[in-house]
Amino acid sequence: METITTDVAIIGAGGAGLRAAIALAETDPALRIALISKVYPMRSHTCAAEGGAAGVIKPDDSFDFHFHDTVGGGDWLSDQDCVEYFVNEAPKELLQLEHWGCPWNREADGSVAVRPFGGMKKQRTWFAADKSGFHILHTLFQTSLQFPSIVRYDEYFALDLLVDDGRCQGLTAMEMRSGQLRQFHAKAVIIAGGGAGRMFPFSTNGAIKTGDGMAMAYRAGAPLKDMEFIQYHPTGLPNTGSLLTEACRGEGGILVNKHGRRYLQDYGMGPETPVGQPQLKTMELGPRDRLSQAYWHELQKGNTVSTQWGECVLLDMRHLGAKKINERLPLVHELAESYLGVDIVKDPVPIRPVVHYMMGGISTNTRAATPLPGLFAAGECACVSLNGANRLGSNSLVELLVFGRSAALSAIEHIQGLPAANAAALNVGAEATQARIRELFSRSDGSESMSGLRKEMTDTMEKNVGIYRTEEGLKEGVAKIHELRERYRRVILTDRTNVFNTDLFQVLELGSMLDCAEAVTVGALARKESRGAHQRLDYPDRDDTNYLRHTMVYRQGAEPPRVDYLDVVITRSPPGVRDYSGDHK
Amino acid sequence: MSRNPLVREVSPTSWFFRHPRYLRYMSREITSIFVGAYCVLLVVAVQRLAAGREAWEGFLLALQGPASIAFHLLALVAAVYHAATWFNATQKAMPLQIGEEFLPGNVISGAHYVAWAVLSGGVLFLAGVI
Amino acid sequence: MPPAQPGTVSAADAAPHGGAVASPGRPGGSKERTVQLEVLRYNPDTDTEASFQRYAVVCPEEGVVLDALNEVKASVDPTLNYRWSCHMAVCGSCGMMINGEPKLACHAFLRDYAGVIRVEPLAHFPIERDLVTAPDDFMEKLKRVKPYLIPKESKPIDAGEYKQTPAQLMKFRQYSMCINCMLCYAACPEYGLTPRFIGPAALTLAHRYNQDSRDGGRKQRQEVAATHEGVWECTFVGACSEVCPAHVDPASALQQMKIASSVDWIVEHLIPGGNGS
């Protein structure tokens, strides 16, 4: 097996991975950087982000406001030292992007424009039309092209981390176009592999979001944190799951049920605001968890609209008028029109909540370090505990930047004066990967189809780990995922050839998702309270006495995982009431 | 065993049959044959004019005849097709931004068509046709 | 192994793989239809040339060609290979030839097709396997045009943003929308005939930065853009703009670059003291 020796290896070339790579290259041009991604960088799912990125820039705003919005939005499960660091770094990172050419929307005077976003007290979301993530990703990718020290390994599928001497020292990956395995020996590894929304059948996430990075870390012994917090976005197209950005509501779109009632006022987010005059942090600009939960209640009450795509509520943007819609929400206009056949200028569009984002991930601290020395993580795959129990829209894109950079700086610090690697020991690890793949290719007793298992998994996740959860459902979910993990050992690889074998990659991705699903279900069952995106019908209240803590799930080989807890860092905002009524201060 | 990408050659002589838009492109390019030939005719015309009245009138007489009429019709079609594609293209090559907005492309090509009509009318007028 | 069998394979006669839909969750009963696909297959491990294979799958009426492929992969033939991710026409992965036209499979609506839909890998790129092509040439060219901001005057982050009016933004915004899907390369015959041509998308990105009020790097980019392999290889076929799913209009960018490059040349060669910046 060919060995590639480098200083820092980065898994994932989305927003977080690219930001880390650039920070490494800028800080120390002599560093050798390997940027490994299973897709070409610009295909990474960061490109799908529409709404924008939050950072304090306007005079009426303050770091304090952003801090409190984030902590409250996260239902006090955020580590406040982390939030503090984040809100301070956010504008710098967004300005840095501006200096790299990101086409942010502008005010008439040439300064950067901001828009309102859910759960934010002030307008602080920077945006580039409704293609913000796309522009961020391409700006980063294009900027990265000027650094010769960033060596890209595009379409390399990362498989396992190499750990020796208690330190993460590299990884194995498969060159997808040849099917050849490679081992990367690195002094530090940064995982930026993105989320795992594909565990669910109905998701805004692209096909690549299968949690491989999380699973790799998990298998290597690093804990996954707060995995039970899965964000449902309230406004997804009911057939494809494509997202209609929160900016729809930020710009003034309203949500109504089948009686035409703006039902959010019935769920603590009233009183009703005048149509077309959205007010920050209330009604349609409440946080995502609350809005998605309100949909669920409407569904129970029979207030939803039955469509050929299932039960929906309506997002009405007609009053915005064609001009504003085309100026501010062109992508939304086009998506609804082409995929659903609804012209948002003329008709309200049916929508329903859709799995969107994972608050949880590889446990990291504010410096983006995992408990496993030499392993760093950033972006959606990491849980730095910025987002707590519910992420506010437009905080994630900035998180990629802030903690992507932070991971790079920490990695550089880590590699100073490290002893030389024991190549032979790493080789042993690499051979284990090779054996695993060989076994898959030569398996003769396979009896399970990949797509069959995958369907059972996604159905289980939707049924048992949805917006509202119960003890019974979660127990069933844990058992089912356990069963599927067992059966996964007998999955058949139909395609046993070498070149770009996506059957193989889908099998591997299913394995990753099952690892993540295990942590999600186990964590959810153990958390007997309702907080943010984790809502239990049997424990409807937040329980700060027992659960103001992060769930830490450790893998135990074939045994069920171990669940542990870690205290939340509270510095200056004691747990309070999340108030999204119009009367909030 | 592993990579062996398959390269599909593009036929240099028949590629334009692959898609109607390529045929449209080639017909635009082929106008140059007729326009070019007509330009040669213009060179001859200038020579005849310089050679004096008789030569010129002989030239005008020689223009008559079915072959010449056919050639003229072809050249006319080619020139008009060229003109239309050219005007439609100008909006791409020279977009006009006024404030934030770009002038819609059809306004630019529309202006060209108007100018074309005026100029052609002018020439016809000077030539005593209208 | 299934590839290269004559006749149509459908879910009914496929082996044990349970009938699962790979991607979009599809609640409720939307209208469905049987879609016939004819897909070009090639596997370097087993084939010396490419051949078509037929599939028939049931898909929702308002679906896209990508849904049909996903259905094939999930329930008929797991050995079929293609790229995709976002299913919303923004990641640029799923470019392929659909009935001879370069298209994003996730943006090719079944309602626009009747009869057998012919699916082939993107033209003008080597076929790695099935519908997967090798984009190395494009990636290399992208890098060559320096598609990143080369600031006119650099300033520290603390000094705040570069001011840019909405009008200045609009001047290049359209050209910044390129999703690198390479459909324009598959459409441009000049690229097919002369592969060293830098091509529409890469040049358009150069233009995007040239047009940016913050940028001062045009001169550097001209070293590539104003060469024979640059804009001058373009004969204004216009196919690039016709197929571009992001409405980038590369044809427009390239013609503007030709005019600007010509003006440069004149300044450089015909005006005493001109330096053709």
Next chain:
Amino acid sequence: MAKSHKPVVWFPFAAGGTVIAFFIPVIVLLTLLAALGHVPPGLGYDSLRAFAGSSLGKPIIFGVVALSLWSSAHRLRCTCYDFGLRADTLVATVLYVAALAGSLLVAVYLLGMPAA
């Protein structure tokens, strides 16, 4: 990689394309009328000769013919390539020389027509 000198040939091509678009159709129309036996008054020897002799007419005639010739020659060169004729240098030389020769002739003829 050196910058291309293509602008030398491209600029006149673009200018010629514009000239062709605006003027050639109507000129063809005029000679078509002549071909049909209805010589337009403006194509009569006296008026045309006067125009060609004038200091306004000379450059106009020269401009229209020379630019149109050049533009056609350039486009024909590309067309040859598109048809698969790959001897581009040869094709270009032949066509450009022909266009230049045509223009030169027109200039000589025009200079031979002093104002009457």
